[in-house]
Amino acid sequence: MTDTLKLTGRDLFWPPADELTEAAERIRARLGDWPPTHAPWRICLTAPDAPNGGDLIVVADEQHQHEQHGEQIARWLVQGAGVIEAGKNGATLQLGGERYRLEGQLAEDWIAALAAFLDCGFDPHDALVLALAWRDGDEKRADDAWPSDIAHFPRVVGLPAAPSQPFAPCPHELGLYPVLPTAEWVERVAGFGVKTIQLRRKSAEPAAELKSEIARSVAAGRKHDARVFINDHWQAALEAGAYGVHLGQEDVHTADLHAIAAAGLRLGLSTHGYYEMLTALHFRPSYIALGAVFATTTKVMPTAPQGLSRLARYVRLLDGVVPILAIGGISADVLPDVLSTGVKSAAVVRAVTEAADPAAAVASLQRDFDR
Known part of the structure; x- marks a missing residue:
């Protein structure tokens, strides 16, 4: 240089x-x-x-x-x-x-x-x-x-007050973190031995059906000793006694963070850059998600892909401060490169749900974390 x-x-x-x-x-x-x-x-x-x-x-x-x-x-x-x-x-x-x-x-x-x-x-x-x-x-x-x-x-400056009671902690290394669309998928992947899973239901559906999906997912987590996070639907997650919830930046202004913390649920927050990281840290979450690392088709992203160079610098900043999760467009092909940045947890979606043999795909992904 x-x-x-x-x-x-x-x-x-x-x-x-x-x-x-x-x-x-x-x-x-x-x-x-x-x-x-x-x-x-x-x-x-x-x-x-x-x-x-x-x-x-x-x-x-x-x-x-x-x-x-x-x-x-x-x-x-x-x-x-x-x-x-x-x-x-x-x-x-x-x-x-x-x-x-x-x-x-x-x-x-x-x-x-x-x-x-x-x-x-x-x-x-x-x-x-x-x-x-x-x-x-x-x-x-x-x-x-x-x-x-x-x-x-x-x-x-100007953020809502963080809960006086800190959110319950989660392991510093969450490892492989599949984000799954249905309770059936949660049950299946928990049965493969995966210990951290997120249920993400984005489609509009009757409240009773949503609650049933969340309850089944939480039950699967208890059966297999897995940490099941519920995306967005924090009220239903509270009722079901979920391990944790995952929220976006916009949700910190509308969700009852005090109730979530008081119930002992873990909180994961999405971030898309330094300003949002500082916003997330204000609320003392259980973990922070960093993304999207690569382009993704699973949801509309508010920012361009972060890439590995930014991820490596985010890891350097937050390592030892809060558990961190890489998320967004992470496939089996690029997972080793993602882990080379020093991040210890990574979310995947299609690498599991679109695999010809999901059990074999999970086993292969797990080996990358064990190296």
């Missing part, structure tokens, strides 16, 4: 800032090899005459500054730009109708770091998380200076 990585061919800053560009190049050169980004992000330290969807306009968030720029900010957002309000205690990004509030330390070169992480292909809200985790001089400490100390990462 060279000492600098040339970014001067791109319009990184407005107005042009040679010193910032040089700092961004130094930082970017220590972040590893990433596919070139095609997103036209430009960090604006003063507002351009005609903002566009590639502009991130940085303003001070002091009260008088906010009042002064209030109407301008609204206009910039309507024009498609993003706005970063930065202050002593963190930064807030407004972009695409969303507001991302982060509390943490701003290093002197955080703007240069933001440009470097944007160049690595991260969406602005995740790049901003990494910029706040950056510390001046980090690029001098290692060939790969990627932020990996969770203590340096910012905190997401």
